[in-house]
Amino acid sequence: MGPTQQFTPDQLRERYRTVLEENTYQGILFPRIHEEYERSRTVGFTADGLDAFRRSRLAEALRHAGQRVPRYRPLIPADAGADPLGALRSLPLLDKDTVREDPDSLLSDALEPDRCRVASTSGTSGIPLRFVVDEDHLVHTYAARIRMAVPFTGQLHFKLLMPFQGWLQGGWFEYVAPGFGLARMAEFGTTTPPGPDDVDLAVRAAGFAPDIVFGHPSSCLRLASALAAADRSLTPRAVMTFGERLLPGARETLERSYGAPVMDSYGMREFGTIAAECGKGGYHVEAERLWVEVVDADGRPLPDGESGEIVVSNLVNRAMPLLRYRTGDIGALAPEPCGCGLPHPALRLIEGRETSGVTLPSGRTVSGGEFSRLVRTRPVARFQLALYGDDLLELRVQSTGHVALDTVRLADDLTLLIGGELPVRVREVRAGEFAGSGSRKHVDIVRLPADEV
Template identity: 40%
Template sequence: MVRQRFDPLVEPEDERHWRSQLIHEGLLFPRVHAEYERYSRLPDRPGALKDLQRERLTAVLRHAVGAVPAYRRIGLTLADGEEPWRWLSAFPSVSKLELAEGMIDHCDDDIDPTACRVLETSGTSGVPLRMVRDDDALVHEWATALVRNQRQGKAFDRTVLMPCLARTGRWFEYTSPGAGLARVAQFGLAGCEASDGAMFAERARYFRPDVLAGTPRNLVDFMQLLQAHGGQLPSVRSVVTCGELLVPAVRDALTEFFGLPVTDMYAMKEVGTIAVQCEAGSYHVESERLWLEVVDDDGAPLPEGRTGEIVITDLTNRAMPLIRYRTGDFGSLASAACLCGLPHKVMDLVEGRNPGELRRPDGTTLPVLWATRTVRRHPVRRYQIVQEADFSVTALLAPAPSFTAADAAELTRNLEDVLGTGIPCQVRTIAEDAFHDAGRRKDVDFVSFLTGVSPTFGQGAAAEPEDRPHPVGGPASDHGRR
């Protein structure tokens, strides 16, 4: 069987994007490797991580007040000699909606477009964002990922399989320089016949992956595919989940089938990987790149051990600095260090974000994600998918100014195509304050009121690897997609 680097079914626009991305990764790899060697030595130097955080937080805050309109207007003066964490507490937090509406004001006045990548977030929280990340941010993210992989025993030349990606119905294979020249394959089952499952299972065995990576849903689908077509994949040495809430039952099922512990990652496209589980099971924050706070509803920092909203400051992205960014996710910082010995802060993930499923009257289900992706193709500022008690679905929209009646009609038709028979649907525009909420500071993109079921408020996935999945060891962000 001949491996294909670029599948002939890939559309020209997609192929151009992939080639551009891989070339960009290759050009940055010398810098990535240099930072990787630097980061590899950090744990051996007591206090080195704290010193690095102090240096980077000082630099990014000074840059923000001097070169970014949204922060220059605050009028803060950062005096010499003060700890940067004291400065940070004087900065206001920023919400997804504020960032979406003021994207330009949050960019560096002298941004260099040749040294940046533009991305659009998935919008599964109901508020899509356009982000700019500069090359420095990408280099540091890739470098810390290579260190993490080395710590976990993963080789640079590993093979990574990202199975059952819903977006694509093809096998697609490439080499990712940003991930240490890992060889990656991915495939999807969208639009495929049942008989295609055997072919994908065969190709997966031929590929001999060292690592399986994907959302919990995708990995469960792949597990069931293997069960139906020949059983195990003996080459796999690591199973990694990201992009959705990993519930205990799914973790147990994957662990039992593959005979390996599951490593879970918490990430979002705005900043990439945020925290990754170590062998002891703790979620270690990528503290070389990020400063993480937990705040209450009023934005006041909470002490370690208290649950609140996760707020992130990116220490490396100067093109569009994220300072005290309210993620909409909830968790807490652990008060004790992890027994594994790493100096990085540990977070307890109390709540992830899982968009959930739509149900048909016959008992079958389909991902809410399919509907939200359809909505995101249209000019809306915010949206929410609501399943009513009679199984019908309503897409609630806060439209952008360019949204027209033609958009509403086209969106209705597209939703009908995605949902299929058995789920009537409609599109309705509403005011910003008319969305359903879950009684907390969190935008919810899915609400279910099915008869006999308590109202369900689904939160969007923290990252969606099916759209531009980076292999384990590469960023969880999505450069230039959507």
């Protein structure tokens, strides 16, 4: 099959190493993941019970941050536990730039490096952001993921398919993921535009017969059309989507194509899943481990039902507690309890994230996330894409300055990513040399006239 040849040996090695490390680590954590999954599944909170539980977790998180974390030491009084919500709301909002520019001020001085992982954002922002999570955070986020899937599959050890993964630049990849309930996973990707390779992959996907299709709405849709072209079908129990705004038309198409319910979730790499759909229309907040507020432009909490920026606090991660972290996303907390009976607050997403991208001459779109994944494993502090009509795609990179940046290699990989459809150039720039651009929420792409090349 064509796509496998486009996987460079280095990328293959890098990905295998990452999966191996992650899965080994998940395997070590699995007893705790399973225990937390069982606890959260069977606890059956009432609204009052959940409220008391999360307030006590919030009080704990604030006490820890006030004692152990430099940024919060002057901001959180010793008696914060008496009114944890009041103490939380008195904290300033935390934005990504602060995490980027002064991460040390957010690290616990009791941090145990052996029990932590460094993660980085998947790339809805043009500037890689690194943060530290501890085992408790991982145990809770993995358990939450399993809890989302099992109502559909009825058991652990299900089969899960992740279609058209951007990082997997060609080929098919299978493994078992302890952090997903010992699920048998298959992921695939391709660098070619929709066409014969998609059809081959769809045939293989049908042979795999997943219980769950798990991916960005655009990837799940692409697989649906490939299946139709291959005259094959899947019979998953559910399609679980994330990472992009799920538009109503896309939901209907997915439900019809796969003959299964679609369950969308909203999350960020910093927190894992923040809220997930229940089937009755609400996105329920992972309220046992996250505190979600909706605030106005000045950071003041808004009443339920009013829309504003979604701000999230992690109640579990002690290594680098993010409190009142700005997501840049707009939503509202539902004023009424959800019809499904779950006590967890429900979120209405007004404007989920949309991935910006570059549309190539063939009509194929490469998402911002794919460009971001290309640079985030390299010593790059910030990047910007400049598109000069159809004449040139320029990648401007600011090096972190610690390690030499191999721009020739980067240019080769960029060419691969866009299937050679445009000439590319990689240019190292200084901080002040990026073309003016507003939003830092999306990958930074500027469009320039071709004659300015």
